Amino acid sequence: MDINHTTVEQYLHEQIPLSKAIDVSVISISESGVILSAPLFPNINHRSTVFGGSMSAVAILAAWTFIHVQLQTLSIPCRIVIQNNHVEYLKPIQATFQAHCAAPPQQEWERLIKAVSKRGKGRVILNVEIYSEGLLVGKFQGQYVALKLEEAD
Amino acid sequence: MDINHTTVEQYLHEQIPLSKAIDVSVISISESGVILSAPLFPNINHRSTVFGGSMSAVAILAAWTFIHVQLQTLSIPCRIVIQNNHVEYLKPIQATFQAHCAAPPQQEWERLIKAVSKRGKGRVILNVEIYSEGLLVGKFQGQYVALKLEEAD
Numbered sequence: 369m370d371i372n373h374t375t376v377e378q379y380l381h382e383q384i385p386l387s388k389a390i391d392v393s394v395i396s397i398s399e400s401g402v403i404l405s406a407p408l409f410p411n412i413n414h415r416s417t418v419f420g421g422s423m424s425a426v427a428i429l430a431a432w433t434f435i436h437v438q439l440q441t442l443s444i445p446c447r448i449v450i451q452n453n454h455v456e457y458l459k460p461i462q463a464t465f466q467a468h469c470a471a472p473p474q475q476e477w478e479r480l481i482k483a484v485s486k487r488g489k490g491r492v493i494l495n496v497e498i499y500s501e502g503l504l505v506g507k508f509q510g511q512y513v514a515l516k517l518e519e520a521d
Numbered sequence: 522m523d524i525n526h527t528t529v530e531q532y533l534h535e536q537i538p539l540s541k542a543i544d545v546s547v548i549s550i551s552e553s554g555v556i557l558s559a560p561l562f563p564n565i566n567h568r569s570t571v572f573g574g575s576m577s578a579v580a581i582l583a584a585w586t587f588i589h590v591q592l593q594t595l596s597i598p599c600r601i602v603i604q605n606n607h608v609e610y611l612k613p614i615q616a617t618f619q620a621h622c623a624a625p626p627q628q629e630w631e632r633l634i635k636a637v638s639k640r641g642k643g644r645v646i647l648n649v650e651i652y653s654e655g656l657l658v659g660k661f662q663g664q665y666v667a668l669k670l671e672e673a674d
Binding site: 379383384385386389390409410411412413414415419420421422424425426428429447449450451452453454455456457460 | 536537538539543564565566567568572573574575577578579581582600603604605607608613
């Protein structure tokens with residue numbers, strides 16, 4: 369699969385209209401993680417800071433994108449569903465912000481791949497840190513389930 | 522304060538552009554709770570169900586709106602900030618959905634008012650249930666802090 373940033377960004381914008389409304393862009397994608405970015409304006413609130421719902425949404429997308437791209441790269445097409453998440457809003461965000469989803473520990477990723485390959489279903493917990501103007505402004509942890517598809521999704 | 526639905530809806534749409542992008546509407550506002558609604562389309566994902574980030578955002582807004590309106594009604598203008606939240610995505614959402622924020626237990630609400638009045642700051646935990654087509658599809662719990670303002674916000 370082409371993991372070109374633009375391709376993934378277009379996919380998000382076309383398939384999830386909210387990602388376009390909040391002007392999400394893909395900064396980097398690799399085996400070690402995904403970084404998405406979003407500007408202040410379409411995500412602003414009545415206090416001229418980023419609305420918490422926007423920060424959550426970008427973090428949810430960063431983690432979803434990581435799993436989606438990694439499983440596509442491994443030619444394991446899956447439906448990826450979020451099951452739960454916890455979010456900490458640490459500081460007001462007053463500018464463009466970035467959501468950094470880190471790859472999970474290697475053994476947890478391998479456990480996911482094994483579960484999906486053997487039973488068609490696996491779970492993984494991903495952590496995302498949100499930064500703005502060089503500061504850690506939020507933390508996200510989400511549990512996702514990957515359900516193997518018979519054909520490419 | 523006028524707690525007319527339209528007034529609150531206009532306030533949300535004007536002050537938080539994301540609430541307009543996801544087409545949030547106010548269904549009811551009272552001392553016992555707030556119900557917000559959002560349609561499927563602007564919140565759709567690649568699986569033709571509601572994007573988790575949209576469900577989170579509507580729940581965050583429902584709880585924020587409850588505290589905002591109640592404190593305005595009591596003439597205690599505050600800045601209301603979300604500190605953390607936990608969200609459970611129970612079922613895929615395939616239609617319009619509603620976020621029901623329930624008033625907290627009376628003693629917790631009174632504790633908040635007392636803290637804001639005495640110390641200018643108080644915390645409260647709010648629970649939101651998300652329904653679609655008659656089914657409970659998600660649960661949200663968020664902790665908010667209210668910071669008293671010297672003048673109306």
